[in-house]
Amino acid sequence: MLGGTFDPVHLGHLRSAVELREFLELDRVHMIPACVPPLRGEPRVSPEQRLAILRLGIGDTPGLVADPRELHRDGPSFSADTLASLREEVGGQARLVMALGHDAFLRLADWHEPERLLTLAHLVVIDRPDFEAPLPAPLVALIAGREVADAEALMSRPAGGLLRLTLPSRMAISATEVRRRLAEGRSVRYLLPEAVERHLMQHGLYRY
Template sequence: MKKVGLLGGTFDPPHIGHLMIAEEAYTQLALDEIWFIPSYEPPHKEKTTTDVSQRINMVEEAIADNDHFFLDTIEVDRLGKSYTFDTIKLLNEKYSDIMFYFIIGADMVEYLPKWYRIDELMGLIQFVGVKRPDYVLKTDFPIIGLNIPIMDISSTMIRERVKKDQSIKYLVTPSVLRVIKEFHLYESN
């Protein structure tokens, strides 16, 4: 059975931290592929101001040079709020020959009890929690813990740096940086 890791998010913008998490999960769990799933509208965050087509473009650019990274637009195609339960249910129906691993940050692990239909979701997919030094990966749910190199980068930080006209070189891939500059994303004016 094929093993696929799923990494969801707004990817506003995707950064090297996302790529490193995906690569570490791919390697440590001996996965066949990693699918990046941009959300149209995440239920736990404010609506993103960056057009979804731009976010998809940036993900495509970020993962273009990795032959085991793929883009899946299942949540964007569905529009509206993206609930993991609905996404995983659809993926399991469409790909009965794939074992999915849902990769989340340690900060999200503590919120799992509040997730939509979490008890049912736990029966549909294997969760993988990426450990961070400032979070304890403590949960009653069966989660695989993943140690990765420490990298304190966030999309929020990148947007703020662009707004202040500070460099984001080495925080995003060169191709994502080109998209941000070309379309003047995240600039203050």
């Protein structure tokens, strides 16, 4: 599971998903747009538009899935509920992973039912090339004794581990910067898949 607002999806998101799948030898990566993100402001475009853009971005990439399940639930898009629905689908013994960036990881102790996340899945923290900060004390307590050294150790059980991962590409692209450039009428070429850029331009999204 790789969740987020995907507001809009960019090449950093997509390349991370591909490299995550390869490194951990995952069957698939569910990219799940948040309908109502609990810890940030409302996204610039509707959940349905963001899902459509994500599907365009993924295209025919093997193993990547644009998963709409959070759009079908009322209320805030809590990751614990999303993982519970995935766990119900794959069964108790399947290895389930939730990947998140280092900036989101720093706020994990503030998430809804953070302890429950670790009963349902492993956590894989993707380092960002432009983001370093010390871990808050509540987060240190939450992850105590859970960190493993490599993918083999992580995948030895269905859930409960934590792996920090530096992906090869480490693309320093942010959706905030993409939105800013679009609003200013500046080029976003090579930051987005061509199909996504074309769609945004055709529909005038983020141009305000």
